[in-house]
Amino acid sequence: MKKTLIITLEFPPQVGGIATYVEQQAIHLDLTKTIILAPKNIQAKEWDKQQKYKIYRKKFFWFLWPRWFRLLWQVFWLCRKEKIEMILVHHVLPVGYIAVIMKKLKKIPFIVFSHGTDIVYATRSKHKIRLLKKVIQKSEKVFFNSQSLRNRFLRVIPELESKTDIIYPCPDKDFLIAPDKNDLDLLRAKLALEGKKVMLTVSRIDEGKGVTHITRLLPDILKKEPNLVWVLIGDGPKRSLIIKEIQKHNLQNVVRYLGSIPHDQLKNYYYLADIFVLLCHPDEGREEGLGLVFLESAACGIPAVAGRSGGVEEAVVHTQTGLVVDVYQQMTVVSAITELLANNDYRQKLGIHAQERIKANFNWTNQLSKLDEFLNLSEINNQIDLKF
CATH class of the missing domain: 3.40.50.2000 (Glycogen Phosphorylase B;)
Incomplete structure (x- = not known):
């Protein structure tokens, strides 16, 4: 599997559907080639120690404009340190825009995952719609967590339908x-x-x-x-x-x-x-x-x-x-x-x-098979039982 960086605004021990989705995605990939970049969380130290993949906790934003510039630098540093080959971003803006910049600077491809509220906020102004369109155009693929959300996106940008697909969340x-x-x-x-x-x-x-x-x-x-x-x-x-x-x-x-x-x-x-x-x-x-x-x-x-x-x-x-x-x-x-x-x-x-x-x-084996062409998941050596 390609060495993969997952960037997320929500991650355990934070409780919620998105945090759980990202965690489950991570543990069903090659744990030795999966890196997580998540926001700082004072309750995360003990939780992080128990995981079998690397987790970096950083403060994502700062008070100067653009507020996401701190995150851009952190992603740049991490990609170089860990020799990242693929980026998975959860939340279209601003994380997706940072992935666009990284693709231009270091030729690292990226995939977008959308969970709902990010699409709502990214379609509230013409400026954000332009940014959204650019992010999806530059991505390898955008995966939505439901057909309903995919349809909502396509009502705004129908010409990018070929870029879209669905990976449903699955219960543990x-x-x-x-x-x-x-x-x-x-x-x-x-x-x-x-x-x-x-x-x-x-x-x-x-x-x-x-x-x-x-x-x-x-x-x-x-x-x-x-x-x-x-x-x-x-x-x-x-x-x-x-x-x-x-x-x-x-x-x-x-x-x-x-x-x-x-x-x-x-x-x-x-x-x-x-x-x-x-x-x-x-x-x-x-x-x-x-x-x-x-x-x-x-x-x-x-x-x-x-x-x-x-x-x-x-x-x-x-x-x-x-x-x-x-x-x-x-x-x-x-x-x-x-x-x-x-x-x-x-x-x-x-x-x-x-x-x-x-x-x-609704099991991760079936759902994550859609990532195989991008991550070479077939190379995973049965380090985790993926079957029900």
């Missing part, structure tokens, strides 16, 4: 393996979930994720399903609002708000749940790219109730692996959640189909 294969029963029993007891129906949400608590919608609908859901507990995992700018809503509706005994949980600890919470609920919705031009959490819940055999937004319908197939709803049709949402909770057979059927779909379509 460990999600397919049920946890130890004793571990689940201990966690169930800790959260006081015995005999309860469990609704799980894992999400950044922000606009567009619909967490506030769930909070406001919960009293109506409880009228039909009084034995329900809502387990909420995540953090974000709307955290204080959610806590106020919970207190306002006297839901403290119903909601288990756990804050942010490290990604490698999430699996047990999925397996405690009866259903997964995330009511995504468009927000100021932003839409859900795909939603890795939907795929993770599916891998655990948990059906989802999902808000219709962006690429969500590629992650959740309506009436086959879950239910897709319009979050603004409130009573329809309440009915979808309560009927799925009440119908054990239907819920289990959807969960089985969801897990089978993950096994068949």
Whole structure:
């Protein structure tokens, strides 16, 4: 495999779909020829020591214009030090523009990966659209995390369709393996979930994720399903609002708000749940790219109730692996959640189909095969089991 530098603005131990995507991409490449360049993180020292590939943590931006010039110098230095042959950039601007400069200076080809919000911001002005177009033209390829996001890009720059493709995010294969029963029993007891129906949400608590919608609908859901507990995992700018809503509706005994949980600890919470609920919705031009959490819940055999937004319908197939709803049709949402909770057979059927779909379509072996022509992945010496 070509020696490859991955540049990303988000990386573990930071929690989130993009950080997880980049991490999973890295561990499924040749670990001896994969280098990560990520922002400084005071919590990353111990995490980085446990990884089998090199990680450089740098401060990306400075106060002078252009703010990304510091990152350009760091990339230039790293490419020379590590003898980099290929660059993978996550986020089109400004990281993609730095890759354009590196290609001109050192003839190093690059591939772009887009996750959603970067395309939204890169299409908000004519100047940024020109930069976006230049980045994609100079790249070997741009991979989107969903067909929905790819379509959004092509509505702006249709002439570059041949440059585009899709690499879906995939859940860690460990999600397919049920946890130890004793571990689940201990966690169930800790959260006081015995005999309860469990609704799980894992999400950044922000606009567009619909967490506030769930909070406001919960009293109506409880009228039909009084034995329900809502387990909420995540953090974000709307955290204080959610806590106020919970207190306002006297839901403290119903909601288990756990804050942010490290990604490698999430699996047990999925397996405690009866259903997964995330009511995504468009927000100021932003839409859900795909939603890795939907795929993770599916891998655990948990059906989802999902808000219709962006690429969500590629992650959740309506009436086959879950239910897709319009979050603004409130009573329809309440009915979808309560009927799925009440119908054990239907819920289990959807969960089985969801897990089978993950096994068949969402694994890194299949998805990363699209990089073979650029990275020579066939040279990897079975250092990691890539199969489910």
